[in-house]
Amino acid sequence: MAAGKMLGAAVLVLLLCSCLGSIMPGGLSDEDINSEAVQQAARLGIEKYNRGSNDMHLSKIVRVISAQSQVVEGMKYHMKVQLGKTTCRKSAGLNIDLERCSFQPGLQADEMPICTFRVWDRPWIPARQVSNMQCVV
Numbered sequence: 001m002a003a004g005k006m007l008g009a010a011v012l013v014l015l016l017c018s019c020l021g022s023i024m025p026g027g028l029s030d031e032d033i034n035s036e037a038v039q040q041a042a043r044l045g046i047e048k049y050n051r052g053s054n055d056m057h058l059s060k061i062v063r064v065i066s067a068q069s070q071v072v073e074g075m076k077y078h079m080k081v082q083l084g085k086t087t088c089r090k091s092a093g094l095n096i097d098l099e100r101c102s103f104q105p106g107l108q109a110d111e112m113p114i115c116t117f118r119v120w121d122r123p124w125i126p127a128r129q130v131s132n133m134q135c136v137v
Helices: 002-021 036-052
Strands: 028-030 057-072 074-089 114-121 129-136
Touching: 036 057, 036 074, 036 114, 036 129
Parallel strands: none
Antiparallel strands: 028 057, 057 074, 074 114, 114 129
């Protein structure tokens, strides 16, 4: 009888742990790459990328490859994004609507950087922050 209760308790603990593991505070959770929150965070990342790059042309997002969120003091989005150079020149300004910029003709996938952006969103603070950005071609 005691062994049966122990087995039942062990099963219950395992079930609770598996359920709580997917919503653990501070842990990463997969996000829908098409969600508005992810798309906004990705746009903030590309803005920072364009401000910091030495390219003559602006880049824009080809696709969001993956996205995860992390509950911290606010929400932190971890994204992997593929970028492509556009025909829009930086000399025209950084406030250009990137949706109006075409990708450069003949752009090959191996020429497109893959970037990891981490965007920290704290709704009580007006400005979101790109806390980390790494890109590789």
